[in-house]
Amino acid sequence: MKYNKDNYQKLVDEFTPKNKMLRNCIMAFIIGGAICVVGEIINDSFVAWLGISDDEASPMTSVVLVGLSALLTGLGWYDKLGKIGGAGTVVPITGFANSVVSPALEHKREGFILGTAANIFKLAGPVLVFGYLASFIAGLLSMAFK
Amino acid sequence: MNYVMSFLVGGTICLIGQIIIDTFKKNNAYLLVLLVITGALLGFLGVYDKLVEIGHSGATVPLLGFGNSLAKGAMEEAGEKGFMGALSGGVIKTAPGVAAALLFGYIISVIFNPKGDK
Numbered sequence: 001m002k003y004n005k006d007n008y009q010k011l012v013d014e015f016t017p018k019n020k021m022l023r024n025c026i027m028a029f030i031i032g033g034a035i036c037v038v039g040e041i042i043n044d045s046f047v048a049w050l051g052i053s054d055d056e057a058s059p060m061t062s063v064v065l066v067g068l069s070a071l072l073t074g075l076g077w078y079d080k081l082g083k084i085g086g087a088g089t090v091v092p093i094t095g096f097a098n099s100v101v102s103p104a105l106e107h108k109r110e111g112f113i114l115g116t117a118a119n120i121f122k123l124a125g126p127v128l129v130f131g132y133l134a135s136f137i138a139g140l141l142s143m144a145f146k
Numbered sequence: 147m148n149y150v151m152s153f154l155v156g157g158t159i160c161l162i163g164q165i166i167i168d169t170f171k172k173n174n175a176y177l178l179v180l181l182v183i184t185g186a187l188l189g190f191l192g193v194y195d196k197l198v199e200i201g202h203s204g205a206t207v208p209l210l211g212f213g214n215s216l217a218k219g220a221m222e223e224a225g226e227k228g229f230m231g232a233l234s235g236g237v238i239k240t241a242p243g244v245a246a247a248l249l250f251g252y253i254i255s256v257i258f259n260p261k262g263d264k
Binding site for chain 2: 020025027029031033034035036037040041043044061062065066067070073076079086088090092093094100105106112124126132134135140
């Protein structure tokens with residue numbers, strides 16, 4: 001059997017595992033939900049123990065989650081969790097922190113400036129570019145429609 | 147009750163993310179960008195605040211909440227300071243999270259070494 005473009009694709013489809021989507025979705029739901037519950041617990045702790053208002057506790061929770069995620073990524077545990085949880089570990093803000101630390105670690109060999117520091121926003125950079133752009137447009141539009 | 151709602155809302159958002167990943171099979175960066183823009187749009191329309199009321203951390207922890215904060219910050223500051231507010235409002239409101247990711251990320255990268263795929 002000779003392989004050309006068409007039947008090679010068929011062969012690939014044949015050996016690609018199927019019906020993984022349902023399991024992926026369930027795991028994403030559970031792990032993602034669990035990370036959000038951890039956030040809620042941290043948030044509640046700030047409010048209950050330190051008497052911080054709800055509005056102020058939210059950014060503090062983000063900072064704690066980002067710190068935890070950075071540490072877990074450094075230890076190599078977050079990527080293991082990511083293999084199980086899929087999008088459940090990407091979608092929360094912990095996934096954003098993971099996307100900052102991973103390329104920074106990966107390029108460490110190239111030096112602390114051109115390796116670590118230069119690659120730190122390799123994945124998170126696009127998020128900030130489009131995020132800030134959307135935020136600027138939202139601000140302008142809110143001015144226009146006042 | 148808050149914990150249950152956080153779990154359900156947060157889990158559902160992650161489930162939608164998983165469906166997007168499995169359907170389009172693109173790099174995760176595409177999903178993150180899509181989430182931030184969607185969050186900013188929902189924040190601009192004022193829809194996302196209602197989801198935060200229901201889901202608490204389930205709505206603020208996912209990256210959609212980051213987009214929501216960006217849009218809301220820009221709109222609040224734009225109301226007070228005009229153009230300069232629209233430019234800086236979102237950045238100011240989300241600065242703690244971004245700065246934490248940058249600084250903690252750098253410190254962790256200096257301390258730890260890459261683990262490699264096993």
